[in-house]
Amino acid sequence: MAFDDVHAASPNTQEFLAILLRRADPSMVRMAVGAAPGGTLSDELSAALAAHAEAVRAPDAQRPTPGHRSDDELLRAYIESDGTSDDPAEYAAYQAAEPARRQRLHDERAEELQRHADWGLRLGALPYRRERGSDPAGTGRATLRTTLEYCVAVGYSAATVDLGR
Incomplete structure (x- = not known):
């Protein structure tokens, strides 16, 4: 399961993710949790990530350069x-x-x-x-x-x- 922009998620969603990280069997459920550098995460989610996840810095996104849009x-x-x-x-x-x-x-x-x-x-x-x-x-x-x-x-x-x- 992949979750992105978690720094902008509601407190309920962040709480859910923290519980899922703590309780899910990692051999059955693999999670990716994305947040902006410096984004705000709840203390509960930050602690769950520190205890149950490996931090990986994703490469900076390259925005496509579409043609001119009005x-x-x-x-x-x-x-x-x-x-x-x-x-x-x-x-x-x-x-x-x-x-x-x-x-x-x-x-x-x-x-x-x-x-x-x-x-x-x-x-x-x-x-x-x-x-x-x-x-x-x-x-x-x-x-x-x-x-x-x-x-x-x-x-x-x-x-x-x-x-x-």
Whole structure:
């Protein structure tokens, strides 16, 4: 199993990885855990990695140099990444876009996600989209409330706090 960008993972996910590292039989489960140098890991995960993993520094990623992309293509790529793109050009295009355009693209992406939303999408990408769409006080608030109630019911404490903010 491979996990990347763990420095950006929720506290629940980092806790899960720490438990998995401690409890999984290494002859049955092999894990790769990637995090940015200097990224923030929980104390629990840091300790589990120190005790149960071998540190390996991966070579610096070489970004492909695609042909010129328009600002619209960069913006759409950022939107389609659900806000997770590490590409500075995509993020810059997102920040530079007119707010009404960003909201419309968030709404469109939310509608696309809603059609096939499992709880993974309902806990992350969907509330992110609705909160940034054209109706944050209506649809956004309702989506966040549904997500928050689910997190409280199943005991996702860290996610409950994060969503509550």
